[in-house]
Amino acid sequence: MQIESLIERAEAAPPDWKDVVFGADCRLHQLAPYIGKLKPIIARQLLEALTLPGDTVLDCFSGSGTIPLEALLLGRKVLAYDANPYAVTLTRAKLEAPASIEEARERLSMRLAAAARRPVCAPADVPEWVRKFFHPDTLRDALSFADECIESDDQFLLACLLSILHHQRPGFLSYPSSHLIPYLRDRKFPKENFPDLYGARALEPRLLAKINRTYKDIPEIDRSGVLQVGRVSVFDLQVDRPIDAVVTSPPYMNALDYVRDNRLRMWFLDRNTANYSPEPTEKLDQSDAITVAFARNALKRLRTGGRCILIVGETVLRKRVTSHPAERMLDRLTAEYSDLHLERIIRDEIPDVRRSRRTSGATKRELILVLQKR
Ligand SMILES: C[S@@+](CC[C@H](N)C(=O)[O-])C[C@H]1O[C@@H](n2cnc3c(N)ncnc32)[C@H](O)[C@@H]1O
Structure with missing residues (x-):
């Protein structure tokens, strides 16, 4: 027609x-x-x-x-x-989200503790285009947490991490960058003028805040x-x-x-196999x-x-x-x-x-x- x-x-x-x-x-x-x-x-x-x-x-x-x-x-x-x-x-x-905020918080503390015990990923194993987005301490913690969630097949906490991976706001983990598609915004927010935006960022309070936002007024869901x-x-x-x-x-x-358009989040999910072509296909x-x-x-x-x-x-x-x-x-x-x-x-x-x-x-x-x- x-x-x-x-x-x-x-x-x-x-x-x-x-x-x-x-x-x-x-x-x-x-x-x-x-x-x-x-x-x-x-x-x-x-x-x-x-x-x-x-x-x-x-x-x-x-x-x-x-x-x-x-x-x-x-x-x-x-x-x-x-x-x-x-x-x-x-x-x-x-x-598959946890049934309650209490369960989500409990799971978060468990995964953070397990992530802290993991061997640290060497910076040399991280491509430069990824390193450019993060303070080295934040990157190390985010990678350990991602690996812990991947290994435990915890898709909910993995998604919480990926959701706060990049943005210019303080609740996020990266240096100033866009939220949807990952671009650094270092021209608009140069390090010399905005040193606070370039420090290390702790995962725990940001992930907790994410969970608190997500569980506001959530209805009961029958997952069967x-x-x-x-x-x-x-x-x-x-x-x-x-x-x-x-x-x-x-x-x-x-x-x-x-x-x-999802390349940074996808790299955290799968570091070996994806093809991150810079041009649209x-x-x-x-x-x-x-x-x-x-x-x-x-x-x-x-x-x-x-x-x-x-x-x-x-x-x-x-x-x-x-x-x-x-x-x-x-x-x-x-x-x-x-x-x-x-x-x-x-x-x-x-x-x-x-x-x-x-x-x-x-x-x-x-x-x-x-x-x-x-
Ligand atoms: C328009 S989006 C779907 C958006 C979705 N309804 C939402 O609200 O987020 C189309 C989806 O098709 C997926 N896709 C592209 N090629 C595919 C294929 N060969 N098999 C399965 N999924 C594919 C993309 O990864 C993308 O997530």
Whole structure:
């Protein structure tokens, strides 16, 4: 279907999707930053309107876990996967968070004590681009704590550490730098003029403050609905049970680079294997292959009557919409499954403040495709 007719057919998104309502979302959503993160209200309203309690919901591009967490809070069963290890850490951290603040604090003291007993990582083993972000004492402590969490498979505390890894505020661990994508801000805050921003930073009070912020007004979560969360590429995905709904936001073609933009956090997670390319990778070639793999692997067990809900970003270059992933995806999905019907389209214009980048490749409009297997 042509993009023009898709847009013509689309309903406008509910006005409250644009509102920023403090306290409306579960605090766990703010556990750590992630580029291309969905607003929880969008996930919540789509799940409420289009799925039922007890349904099994699959998100195979889970990112920071927005859709799986909302699904769990609404009493759905959840399968969540992503190819990016930082995404999997965040999704697991949210779904496996300690049940109470007391448990989280207790676990923190235990891990800090164990981290202090670990052999110290030699500075020579740390690449220079990483060393540039931290005071050597902070770096040593952060690495020991990360290693302790990795070894104990404590994804919640690992995510807490990664969330305070870089920023210019005092509650964070790095020298002054940006929060979402790691860039040093040493020109704006030179060491000569801001010596306080370049001292060693203790982990414990910052991690405790993070935990205290996270556990403010957290609802009780029934975690029995978590069926599986893991690091799985959609190309290798195998679903072994019937699925009531696939709800997901696929990677935004050519707009976001989840490895490059998360490189510092990812280096802490996996110091040997990741490829931290400084340039954005060309994604357009891959996007059709991802759609086909998605159709074959993620939709294979979608039951008759079940829905596939896709939140798809339109990419923009120099203020012009330049590619139409929604149109391309829809064509390929319906070619793969003749029984998949487009039930609704919702059009969400994204105001500038919600975009992670305002220039070059960025997302300006999202189209939500609601497909039903008949
Ligand atoms: C738009 S983001 C999802 C954002 C998520 N809904 C959230 O709220 O944080 C798309 C995700 O697709 C993941 N991804 C990219 N290629 C993938 C692949 N081949 N298999 C699985 N996940 C992939 C990226 O790592 C990214 O987390």
